Amino acid sequence: MLFDSILDSSIGKVPAVLICSVVAVILGFIIAKCYMQTGKYTKNFVMTLVLLPPLVQVVIFAVNGNLGTSVAVLGAFGLVKFRSIPGTSKEIATVFLSMAIGLICGMGLVGFASVFTVxxxxxxxxxxKSSFGECSEFEKTLKVxxxxNLDYSGVFDDIFEKFTGKVILNRVKTVNLGSMYELEYAVLINDINSEKQMIDEIRCRNGNLSIVCCKNLEATGEEL
Structure with missing residues (x-):
C-alpha cells in the first residue's frame, strides 16, 4: 500500500534500508533532472540534489526513535543555510524537496515518496514552462x-505622463562623491516601441548622463 512502510515488512531491516537507499537515489535523480529543465544550473548543485535524499534517508533511519539525536540532527540541518551562499527561492525549494523525499524514504514510505516526487x-x-507569475514586458526599472543642481522632484513628470501609465520613485541615491543623484523608478510603459523615444527625451533633460532601463528589479530580486 501507498502509506505502508517497508521497514515494518517481513523482508528484514538490511534489505529494506537498501531498497530505501536505491529509491532515494532514483528520486534524487528525478528531482535533479526536473531542476535542470527549468533554467541554468551547476553540476555541483544538481549533484547535491541527487545525494541529499539518500543522505537524509540514512540519517533519519539511524536516529529513528532517539529524540535527543533527532534534535541534534535537526540543528545540523539548520546550519546548512548559514554555511552556504544565499540561493534563490527556486533553489531553496528544490533543496527542501530533496530533504523531504529523504525524510519520507527514511520512514520506509517508498511508494508515497515516489508518487509525491512525480x-x-x-x-x-x-x-x-507557463507564463504564471511573469511580469509584463511593459514593467521596467528605470535608473536615471x-x-x-537639478531638482529631481517632478523633473520628468511631463515625459512620464507622455510615455507611461504608472511611475513610482523607489529610491534616490547620491553618486560620484555626492555630485550627482541616481533616481530609480518603477515604470509601466504604454508602448514598448516608444521606450527609446522616452529615453532620448530623458537624456536631453539630464544632460546625457547615465540611464539604465531594464526588467523590473523587484521581480528578479528573489534571493532568500
Whole structure:
C-alpha cells in the first residue's frame, strides 16, 4: 500500500534500508533532472540534489526513535543555510524537496515518496514552462543619473505622463562623491516601441548622463 512502510515488512531491516537507499537515489535523480529543465544550473548543485535524499534517508533511519539525536540532527540541518551562499527561492525549494523525499524514504514510505516526487516535479515543470507569475514586458526599472543642481522632484513628470501609465520613485541615491543623484523608478510603459523615444527625451533633460532601463528589479530580486 501507498502509506505502508517497508521497514515494518517481513523482508528484514538490511534489505529494506537498501531498497530505501536505491529509491532515494532514483528520486534524487528525478528531482535533479526536473531542476535542470527549468533554467541554468551547476553540476555541483544538481549533484547535491541527487545525494541529499539518500543522505537524509540514512540519517533519519539511524536516529529513528532517539529524540535527543533527532534534535541534534535537526540543528545540523539548520546550519546548512548559514554555511552556504544565499540561493534563490527556486533553489531553496528544490533543496527542501530533496530533504523531504529523504525524510519520507527514511520512514520506509517508498511508494508515497515516489508518487509525491512525480506529482511535485510535474507541477514544478508546468509552472516553470507557463507564463504564471511573469511580469509584463511593459514593467521596467528605470535608473536615471542627474546633476546635483537639478531638482529631481517632478523633473520628468511631463515625459512620464507622455510615455507611461504608472511611475513610482523607489529610491534616490547620491553618486560620484555626492555630485550627482541616481533616481530609480518603477515604470509601466504604454508602448514598448516608444521606450527609446522616452529615453532620448530623458537624456536631453539630464544632460546625457547615465540611464539604465531594464526588467523590473523587484521581480528578479528573489534571493532568500
Amino acid at each position: 506529482f511535485i516535479c510535474a507541477v514544478y515543470l508546468i509552472l516553470a 543619473t542627474i546633476p546635483e
